Amino acid sequence: MKGTVFAVALNHRSQLDAWRDAFHQPPYNTPPKTAVWFIKPRNTLIRSGEAIPHPEGEQVLSGATVALIVGKTASKISPQEAADYIAGYALANEVSLPEESFYRPAIKAKCRDGFCPVGDRATVDNIDNLTIVTEINGREVDRWNTADLQRNAATLLSELSAFATLNPGDAILLGTPQTRVTLHPGDRVRVLADGLPTLENSVINARELPAQQTFAWPLSTSGTLFALGLNYADHASELDFTPPTEPLVFIKAPNTFKEHNQTSVRPDNVEYMHYEAELVVVIGKTARHVAEAGAMDYVAGYTVCNDYAIRDYLENYYRPNLRVKSRDGLTPIGPQIVDKSAIADPHNLTLRTWINGELRQQGSTADLIFSIPFLIAYLSEFMTLQPGDMIATGTPKGLADVRPGDEVVVEVEGVGRLVNRIVSEEANS
Numbered sequence: 060m061k062g063t064v065f066a067v068a069l070n071h072r073s074q075l076d077a078w079r080d081a082f083h084q085p086p087y088n089t090p091p092k093t094a095v096w097f098i099k100p101r102n103t104l105i106r107s108g109e110a111i112p113h114p115e116g117e118q119v120l121s122g123a124t125v126a127l128i129v130g131k132t133a134s135k136i137s138p139q140e141a142a143d144y145i146a147g148y149a150l151a152n153e154v155s156l157p158e159e160s161f162y163r164p165a166i167k168a169k170c171r172d173g174f175c176p177v178g179d180r181a182t183v184d185n186i187d188n189l190t191i192v193t194e195i196n197g198r199e200v201d202r203w204n205t206a207d208l209q210r211n212a213a214t215l216l217s218e219l220s221a222f223a224t225l226n227p228g229d230a231i232l233l234g235t236p237q238t239r240v241t242l243h244p245g246d247r248v249r250v251l252a253d254g255l256p257t258l259e260n261s262v263i264n265a266r267e268l269p270a271q272q273t274f275a276w277p278l279s280t281s282g283t284l285f286a287l288g289l290n291y292a293d294h295a296s297e298l299d300f301t302p303p304t305e306p307l308v309f310i311k312a313p314n315t316f317k318e319h320n321q322t323s324v325r326p327d328n329v330e331y332m333h334y335e336a337e338l339v340v341v342i343g344k345t346a347r348h349v350a351e352a353g354a355m356d357y358v359a360g361y362t363v364c365n366d367y368a369i370r371d372y373l374e375n376y377y378r379p380n381l382r383v384k385s386r387d388g389l390t391p392i393g394p395q396i397v398d399k400s401a402i403a404d405p406h407n408l409t410l411r412t413w414i415n416g417e418l419r420q421q422g423s424t425a426d427l428i429f430s431i432p433f434l435i436a437y438l439s440e441f442m443t444l445q446p447g448d449m450i451a452t453g454t455p456k457g458l459a460d461v462r463p464g465d466e467v468v469v470e471v472e473g474v475g476r477l478v479n480r481i482v483s484e485e486a487n488s
């Protein structure tokens with residue numbers, strides 16, 4: 060099994076009930092209109108029998124659920140067609156720290172090493188009425204039924220495939236109830252459901268992890284692309300935000316990647332398709348608990364990306380949400396990785412974007428709010444960065460809409476010049 064693990068928050072009725080009043084207050088203002096997606100990156104994935112690391116001083120919550128495993132490439136499918144695209148289901152545990160907000164991506168709560176155990180796959184007769192039981196140290200502590208999900212498995216597959224092509228081995232975690240069970244070092248947590256292989260994991264103190272243990276999806280084909288939001292003060296203010304005091308990090312899945320000289324699709328009937336020129340840092344060796352002072356040793360090189368956003372789809376849930384940023388083909392990246400030794404000072408590079416030859420965006424990595432070593436230290440404090448992982452460092456001021464027919468060139472001085480063309484949905488079909 061391999062692939063990207065997508066997950067959905069606020070999909071159990073008990074969660075919607077608990078948050079109902081808050082949804083009408085800032086920062087949310089309205090209840091979510093679409094599924095609230097997030098990604099469990101490869102460092103979170105472990106198998107049955109492996110240990111869940113418990114970060115010292117944190118409250119760790121078990122979130123027993125089911126993973127839908129995709130069997131066939133799925134793009135824009137209806138709920139009625141979904142069964143044909145599903146290879147089976149597996150028990151999973153969407154382990155998390157407590158969440159006090161659904162406004163920003165919950166990366167620090169949900170993307171810690173080993174926070175996504177997934178069991179073996181099987182087929183299930185009726186996934187929409189499945190009871191999932193959690194036992195800790197042999198005692199039942201939780202039980203819930205998939206009939207209480209807001210969106211069922213087929214609907215989730217359909218809604219995600221509307222903007223992200225799913226490939227065999229990709230998975231969707233169906234959601235968890237509001238109430239979760241606390242895990243402690245030394246616990247054994249078992250997740251059970253009729254017809255699915257039991258998922259069993261011990262919980263160990265994260266300090267006791269063997270140094271060489273990595274948290275890699277066994278057959279992963281691609282590193283994780285972490286992206287920074289609002290990492291340039293001038294860009295934050297053009298979007299009417301004050302600059303963040305802590306990095307705002309979201310994840311872009313591999314379905315978004317496009318090579319140099321390819322096309323990206325502008326969805327019909329949208330007003331805002333914005334380019335974003337960004338310097339991307341490529342990690343060269345495993346980084347866990349790295350100090351800022353030594354963090355540049357973990358960089359292999361640099362590349363360029365265009366972190367397109369469809370801002371019409373912004374909702375104040377895990378903002379920027381996957382519908383805005385993780386659409387098929389909306390991250391042109393490349394054209395090459397430039398070795399670290401070729402860049403004298405990555406914090407003094409000019410970024411530029413041209414539309415049809417006209418210069419529309421210009422900034423400098425000198426203005427990054429959170430520097431490259433700070434970001435590596437920040438992320439590696441709560442997750443293991445692995446060779447091939449990437450950090451898109453954010454974009455400066457200068458956004459504008461792009462239209463079918465436009466040629467968009469983003470450049471980072473000394474690193475590369477990345478060309479992309481915008482096409483309409485019709486031209487792409």
Ligand SMILES: O=C(O)C/C=C\CC(=O)C(=O)O
Nearest residue numbers: 287288289290378379453454
């Ligand atoms: O939530 C928002 O509107 C802003 C999030 C990300 C912007 C981004 O990708 C960047 O600053 O770069």
Ligand SMILES: [Mg+2]
Nearest residue numbers: 335366453454
């Ligand atoms: Mg960006």
